Amino acid sequence: MPELPEVEVVRRGLERWVSGRVVAEVQVLHPRSVRRHLAGGPDFAARLKGHGIGVARRRGKYLWLPLTDSPEAVLAHLGMSGQLLLQPQDAPDEKHLRIRVRFADELGTELRFVDQRTFGGLSLHGTTADGLPDVIAHIARDPLDPAFDEEAFHQGLRRSRTTIKRALLNQSLISGVGNIYADEALWRAKLHYERPTATFTRPRTIELLGHIRDVMNAALAVGGTSFDSLYVNVNGESGYFDRSLDAYGREGEPCRRCGTPIRRRPWMNRSSYFCPRCQRVPRG
DNA sequence: CCTAGAACCTGCGAGC
DNA sequence: TGCTCGCAGGTTCTAG
Numbered sequence: 001m002p003e004l005p006e007v008e009v010v011r012r013g014l015e016r017w018v019s020g021r022v023v024a025e026v027q028v029l030h031p032r033s034v035r036r037h038l039a040g041g042p043d044f045a046a047r048l049k050g051h052g053i054g055v056a057r058r059r060g061k062y063l064w065l066p067l068t069d070s071p072e073a074v075l076a077h078l079g080m081s082g083q084l085l086l087q088p089q090d091a092p093d094e095k096h097l098r099i100r101v102r103f104a105d106e107l108g109t110e111l112r113f114v115d116q117r118t119f120g121g122l123s124l125h126g127t128t129a130d131g132l133p134d135v136i137a138h139i140a141r142d143p144l145d146p147a148f149d150e151e152a153f154h155q156g157l158r159r160s161r162t163t164i165k166r167a168l169l170n171q172s173l174i175s176g177v178g179n180i181y182a183d184e185a186l187w188r189a190k191l192h193y194e195r196p197t198a199t200f201t202r203p204r205t206i207e208l209l210g211h212i213r214d215v216m217n218a219a220l221a222v223g224g225t226s227f228d229s230l231y232v233n234v235n236g237e238s239g240y241f242d243r244s245l246d247a248y249g250r251e252g253e254p255c256r257r258c259g260t261p262i263r264r265r266p267w268m269n270r271s272s273y274f275c276p277r278c279q280r281v282p283r284g
Numbered sequence: 285c286c287t288a289g290a291a292c293c294t295g296c297g298a299g300c
Numbered sequence: 301t302g303c304t305c306g307c308a309g310g311t312t313c314t315a316g
Contacts, residue, residue: 002309002310003309003310006309032292032293061309061310061311077310077311078309078310079293079309079310079311080293080294080308080309080310080311081293081294081295081308081309081310096294115293116293116294116295117292117293117294117295117308117310118292118293118294119292119293119310119311120310160286160287161286161287162286162287162288166287166288169310171310171311178309178310179308179309179310180309181309225309226309227308227309228296228308230308230309231309248309268288268289269289269290269291269307270307270308270309270310271307271308
């Protein structure tokens, strides 16, 4: 569940169904799914056993579960295909089940990390004074964070010699934006994805941030974007924002503003979708 | 230091 | 039917 709205949907599920419980047992079924832990999966599992789970938190696409009785947190990143599912203990294992967490209560449910492509994973870290896992200190605040620094973001754009979509995907400049919401926000702002960031005026930056927030909030309100069953909440349910997309995945379909067919261009081993009329290529 | 591109994985659908 | 190719919501490492 890659981008901010989808990760926030998962965070809310964890807060409701996992926070407040105590870990009884952890099973690591794929070594790659435990990240940055030299001592390996069994040690990761042993270190979690018996600890209480605090309120789930999120920054950008990262989410974490603070431990209530130690200054550590379980950090999760879903990568391209990761899911955190709350399942009945007797439900059959998913094909790509990587990590199982059982709890010391009688609720009969367990937390499962399922990940087809294994780009995601869980890790265990110390936390900074404000409760942030130390390894994500370099991740910028996301645009839904009330403390997001608009001026720092604008100055970051002005300073960089890159193009706007690359900048939007740079998680140390602004976090939570991925390929879908970058294309959607740029369509709304009528900006071409290869516009140099150094050309941005402050009003243009502020307007773009507004579109990013609008599209993310709209997606969040309907459970995020799900093209297929890979992107679901902790109860396995899909979101509906795919119906409301204006650019992403709409190659050949008419722009909802001007009717011109939306184009897809190969870009950084993936795709960019844009309206060739509303979003003009910058000259130069 | 900065930026662009490849690598890391598995599975699916299109085309031959 | 079965093969190959391109493509998929992300991050990180390396080369220049």
